[in-house]
Amino acid sequence: MNKFKMTAGIIWALVCLLLMIILYFGLGSFSAGLAKLPFMKLNPHASGGEIAQQIAMENCTLTIRKPVFDGLFGERKKGFVQVDWRGNIPEIINDTIDYNMDNSPDFVIGINRLEDKVNLVALNPNVRDVAISTSTSRGWAARVNIYNEK
Amino acid sequence: MLDSFILGLSSGSTCLITCGMVIFPYLMAGTAGTRKIITDLSFFLLTRFLVYFILATLAFYFGKVIFTSPVFRNYISGILYMLFSGMLIWYAISRSRKPDCPAKIVETVNNRKLVPVLLGVVNSLGFCPALMLILTKSATEGTIIQSYLAFLGFFAGTALYFIPVPIAGKFRKKKVFETIGVMATGLAGIIFMIKGLTSLIGGIIYG
């Protein structure tokens, strides 16, 4: 039994040696393999949610994402919807957003990028307030807090 | 009452996690077995039931004006969190003290009923969206009995999630889990302290 333990220990140590040698050579492949696993995708709270619609405007693109209500178990009562502007966006933004695609406007968001001021007019009672309004490397993004309709 | 029960079911998991981060370490830190933990849990749930009873009464008679006031929410939750955090931290410190410590107050805080009771108060007054909905519903009910029934349904829905909690009693046998539980209780106290402070300061500054 002692000899077996000793042999097993030494073999395991040698396997670790091999593992360490191939680790860096195969880091790209191992990482790519791990990235394919089902849980290796960003939570909507981090990514902002899937893109629901993209609207091409004069010089920029307005992206409206799907509302995020994800909780640890099921959906939460409160969530947010993220709106992104990319491209050559104007200094004053004033856009009407329909985030649930029911053909009725849900809120009007006005952003003064120079003064970093934001104004929200809620047209849907589920719309609460602006959580974040910030510049990004590609333009501007805003997250608006909303209640879950369900 | 059924829709309140369903609301409770849907938000109970959040209640469990919010409370779980305090109640689980606290129960780990104790030396009680599963039976005694059921007693603690019963005190916790009973406290929640009583607080909901009081809230149902207040909501019916005073309407939703008080409870939707952000200042009221900030101050009440802030002070409550601070009190509760102080108690948790004191509990953690007192559990680590030597047994011959003469300070009588240590015994009071070690009273096993006090923590679950205060935990029940804090959990009930969490002013989560689900609770706000129930308060609004109660304020608009026709009779006080209907108000009570709305809260009863909500309480029943959330209480179901706490049934597995006595499993924490299984960990009591290992001293190391007790140590970790005491430390985690103290940390939970610090978390509530920070939460309470930011809530209070936010209430003072933003009005």
Added chain:
Amino acid sequence: MDEAIKNLTTRKSFGKSLLYTLPMFLLTFILMTGGRPDFSDRSGTIALLTTFLGLNILYFLMHYTGKTDKFRAILFIVFALTLSFTLIKNTIDIRQTMTYSQGDILECNMPFCHLVIPMLILPAAFTQSIIYPGSILGGFASISAMVVLWLAASVTLGRGFCSWGCFYGGWDDGFSRFRKKPVIRKISDSWKWMPFAVLLMVALTSALALAPTYCDWICPFKAVTEFEQVTGIESAAKAGIFISLFGGLVVVLPVLTKKRTQCSYLCPLGAINTLSNKVTPFTVKIDRQSCNECYKCVQVCPMFALTNDDVKNGNVSIFCTKCGKCVDACPTQAIHYGIKGVPANRMVKFSRNLFLFVSFLFIAVFASGSIITVIKSIVNLFI
């Protein structure tokens, strides 16, 4: 006894040390250059060669002197300093400030560090997603690459990752060496369980918030990397907390106690790595026959991994990070690197050589990037 000590010594002759260094020489060269050395850029070449030589000299000295800890610590501390410098420089180059904005978070531009890993587990299990705003694959410090590196290191080294891989550990390791003698000597042994309590709380709170709460609120190393802009009470509170924790647990307490207090009292990843000590084949063994119970190992251990009772029982606890301090301090060489299953005082040299190769290879390649960046920046100042 003297004869036994002489036979056990892990020192090697100059020639033998060079021979043992040769595989490391070759592997580090291939891995650092990617197999295609490019010497066109002068400052890059100087930085590469300096780093390459420096690393291999340290490894050579480990074999030549038979000592482990001080050479490991040089690399470990340099790694921590250069990584912080690299991160801060990178942040300032892009944003002209050490702070990150909400925009960086929304764009999932946050570099991933291994300390986040404990917070990902529960949410990944329940929501099948990662709650960190970083890059899954590709870019600087992607989530996949860092997880792979940490997993491999944990499996092979166990908690040795904390002394041979963690790019933050060098901070409190360095500060713990400031004084010759500790000011605070008596510390309760129970505190070493605190990281488990922190692990429990950050796991629960991160699952509740679906955000990495340790990173958001209590990571002390934000003081030496990047942190959220202070825009309100909450962000100000966060800044206050991480500066206090860095000052207290990373600077002051290690200086006063000569222990790695951040790693021993706060780090939730350290708690998980403690459990991975059960998986690794490498360990530290105490030979009861050679031990004279001077308890010098207990005094010098920076991680609370040894108590007097442990020494009497001949066992090092699961908190051991295999830093080598106790091994170097032992006057009778009773404590040494070993392999599980192999009895104490057997195959001592083989075990040490094997462990050193595995652990040093890991840290050398891991650290080389940031060391080269810093040396290149310094060289660019002069040429």
